[in-house]
Amino acid sequence: MFEQFKLPYSxxxxxxxxxxxxxxxxxxxxxxxxxxxxxxxxxxxxVADKEITELLGSLDTIADEKLxxxxxxxxxxxxxxxxxxxxxxxxxxGVPGGILAEKIDQAFGDFDAFKEKLxxxxxxxxxxxxxxxxxDKSGNLVLSQSLNQDxxxxxxxxxxxxxxxxxxxxxxxxxxxxxxxxxIKAIFNIADWNxxxxxxxxxxx
Ligand code: MN3
Numbered sequence: 001m002f003e004q005f006k007l008p009y010s011x012x013x014x015x016x017x018x019x020x021x022x023x024x025x026x027x028x029x030x031x032x033x034x035x036x037x038x039x040x041x042x043x044x045x046x047v048a049d050k051e052i053t054e055l056l057g058s059l060d061t062i063a064d065e066k067l068x069x070x071x072x073x074x075x076x077x078x079x080x081x082x083x084x085x086x087x088x089x090x091x092x093x094g095v096p097g098g099i100l101a102e103k104i105d106q107a108f109g110d111f112d113a114f115k116e117k118l119x120x121x122x123x124x125x126x127x128x129x130x131x132x133x134x135x136d137k138s139g140n141l142v143l144s145q146s147l148n149q150d151x152x153x154x155x156x157x158x159x160x161x162x163x164x165x166x167x168x169x170x171x172x173x174x175x176x177x178x179x180x181x182x183x184i185k186a187i188f189n190i191a192d193w194n195x196x197x198x199x200x201x202x203x204x205x
Contacts, residue, residue, distance in 0.1 A: 002042065002052060002075075004035040005082040013090040017186040019175045027085060030170055034077030034149070041070040052079045053160075056153040076149030080130055084166050087199070089192035096193035100200050107141040114143075115188060118165070121145045122184045128168040133196070134159035139204040160203040163196045 007027055012020035042048040045067045047055055056075050062068040095111045096104060108114035114133075121143055122131035129147045136142060136159050144152055144159075152159045165187050172183035 001048065002035060002038050002078055004031060004078070005085055007085055009090050014088060014190050017190045018088075018172075018183075022170075022172070022174045025174075026166075026170060027081070031077070031081040031085070034074045034081065037074040038071065038078045041067055041074060045071060047071070052082075053153055056151065057156070059154060072154055073149050076151055076154055079153070080149055080151055080164060080166065083161055083164050083199075087163050087192050087195050088187070088190045089195065090190065092190040092192040093188065094193065096197055098197055100193065100197040103135075103139065103141050103200070108143075118143055119181075119184045119188075122165040122167050123181055125167050130167060131165045132161050133163040134161045135200055135203050136160075137204070139200075162199040162203060163191065 004027075007023075010020075011024040011027075014023055039048065042050075042055070045062050045064065047062065050058075052075060055071065056079060059068055059072050062071060095101065101111070104111055104114045108117060118131055118133060122145070125131060125145045125147070127147065129145060130149075130151065132144045132146065132152055134142050134144065134152045134157070142157075142159055144155075144157070146152070146155060151164075152161050165184060167180060167184075172180065176183040176186075
């Protein structure tokens with residue numbers, strides 16, 4: 001049974017960066033539906049006992065093509081939104097500290113350069129998808145983008161995601177309409193770098 005991440009903040013807690021109705025619809029409807037569908041299809045495929053990362057990293061072991069696609073899409077929707085909502089916080093923003101800050105400087109030059117590069121990937125993702133900050137097994141940070149509900153795990157990169165920006169229109173359209181760039185800017189005001197640092201440290205253990 002895959003359990004949807006429960007928000008540790010209220011629907012209106014991310015205002016004015018993300019409006020309450022968007023958070024309510026996004027978590028309460030979109031994410032909840034991905035979770036319910038994942039549970040249904042994973043049960044059907046006999047893979048409901050797997051960890052989600054293990055499942056998304058071994059999709060090719062699901063013989064039935066329709067089930068494999070359904071689990072890639074709904075499992076991605078489940079995992080991606082868990083990470084997205086987990087790494088946002090009303091107390092977020094600012095810049096990372098500690099080892100994460102060092103690794104960002106090492107990989108991208110400095111925090112501003114990192115922010116610019118990740119924002120550019122989020123902005124240039126054509127249609128629905130995601131922009132990613134991940135770490136490889138040695139702790140080096142990498143940026144990427146993905147289509148639909150794909151992610152660095154289902155893409156088979158071997159990297160572990162630690163932060164993501166959802167650029168499906170449902171993530172921003174009610175407030176930002178066509179202005180995806182303004183939504184991306186706002187995300188950095190609520191990004192929880194303490195949580196990201198915690199995920200980074202867990203990923204490289
Ligand atoms: Mn979404």
